[in-house]
Amino acid sequence: MKKVLGLVASQRKLGNTEMLVKEVLANTGADCEKEMIRLTDLNLEYCKACYACLPREMNCRIKDDLAFLLGKLQEADAVVLGAPVYFLGPHGVIKVLHDRLLSVGSKQHLFQGKRCVTITTYGAWGWEGYARSVLNLTAHFLHLDLVDSFVIHGANPGEVWLNPATLERVREVGRALFDPGYRKVPGENQCPACWGDFFRFKADGTVECPLCGTKGKVDHNGLKPVLSFESSGHNRISPEGKREHFENWLVIKKEEFLAKRAQLKELQKPYGAYDWWVKPPVQAE
Ligand SMILES: Cc1cc2nc3c(=O)[nH]c(=O)nc-3n(C[C@H](O)[C@H](O)[C@H](O)COP(=O)(O)O)c2cc1C
Numbered sequence: 486m487k488k489v490l491g492l493v494a495s496q497r498k499l500g501n502t503e504m505l506v507k508e509v510l511a512n513t514g515a516d517c518e519k520e521m522i523r524l525t526d527l528n529l530e531y532c533k534a535c536y537a538c539l540p541r542e543m544n545c546r547i548k549d550d551l552a553f554l555l556g557k558l559q560e561a562d563a564v565v566l567g568a569p570v571y572f573l574g575p576h577g578v579i580k581v582l583h584d585r586l587l588s589v590g591s592k593q594h595l596f597q598g599k600r601c602v603t604i605t606t607y608g609a610w611g612w613e614g615y616a617r618s619v620l621n622l623t624a625h626f627l628h629l630d631l632v633d634s635f636v637i638h639g640a641n642p643g644e645v646w647l648n649p650a651t652l653e654r655v656r657e658v659g660r661a662l663f664d665p666g667y668r669k670v671p672g673e674n675q676c677p678a679c680w681g682d683f684f685r686f687k688a689d690g691t692v693e694c695p696l697c698g699t700k701g702k703v704d705h706n707g708l709k710p711v712l713s714f715e716s717s718g719h720n721r722i723s724p725e726g727k728r729e730h731f732e733n734w735l736v737i738k739k740e741e742f743l744a745k746r747a748q749l750k751e752l753q754k755p756y757g758a759y760d761w762w763v764k765p766p767v768q769a770e
Pocket of ligand 1 (some may be wrong): 495496497499500501503569570571572573574606607608609610611612613614639640642643750
């Protein structure tokens with residue numbers, strides 16, 4: 486039996502994200518086992534930047550719910566990841582989770598091949614921001630196989646269903662989730678890897694996706710700019726790109742740190758004397 490895991494990055498009960506994720510899951514068929522996790526219900530601490538999870542065979546040392554979440558992801562055959570836009574980015578729990586994925590960066594084998602769909606909900610027209618791209622990066626840094634990604638408008642809870650096309654689109658995703666032929670591609674002038682739609686224009690006339698690093702160029706069809714991208718597929722979220730960063734660069738940086746620890750400690754020392762920290766008073770029970 487196939488298993489699908491729905492991840493909801495919103496605290497709002499029966500909010501737009503939760504309902505959209507549930508609608509996808511509900512359409513995967515009776516023979517598909519379903520599980521859901523509200524990411525904000527988990528105890529996910531911030532990454533402490535201790536690098537104890539490097540190299541590859543190590544795990545994160547923080548004893549919280551990350552291991553539970555990664556276990557559930559490992560058990561699943563497909564993942565539906567939903568988050569609302571908050572201040573132009575995804576809900577903060579996505580960033581907290583994202584930072585904890587340092588321990589997963591070199592463990593491609595654990596999650597590879599699991600299909601993933603991302604759903605981004607937003608409420609203010611034109612305020613979608615960069616949330617979808619970050620959500621897609623989360624999927625890629627978990628090594629999931631991103632087959633579709635969509636952005637849906639709806640401010641108040643329930644508003645997403647005011648557009649009947651949304652319900653149809655979401656149901657179709659659920660029905661197609663395990664169909665090997667189901668794979669949507671980003672549209673024109675979108676990054677082919679992370680679906681981002683903002684770019685860094687370089688001095689040499691090329692463009693680069695600032696998130697995943699996919700490179701391309703700009704041509705003009707009359708006055709209309711047309712972007713085209715390198716077909717090599719090499720970027721930060723490609724298997725080679727991730728290996729380069731997580732298994733090579735980061736591991737080398739850690740070794741460098743261990744070798745130069747005494748020297749670096751000396752450089753830190755004077756700043757330890759500046760003890761200007763303030764903390765909020767302890768609240769009475
Ligand atoms: C703190 C906060 C910040 C928000 N920021 C944005 C925003 O930048 N852009 C936007 O379009 N909607 C924004 N919204 C609206 C939500 O994205 C929208 O209501 C969404 O449907 C909420 O999904 P949910 O019901 O699953 O929580 C914000 C909502 C909150 C609570």
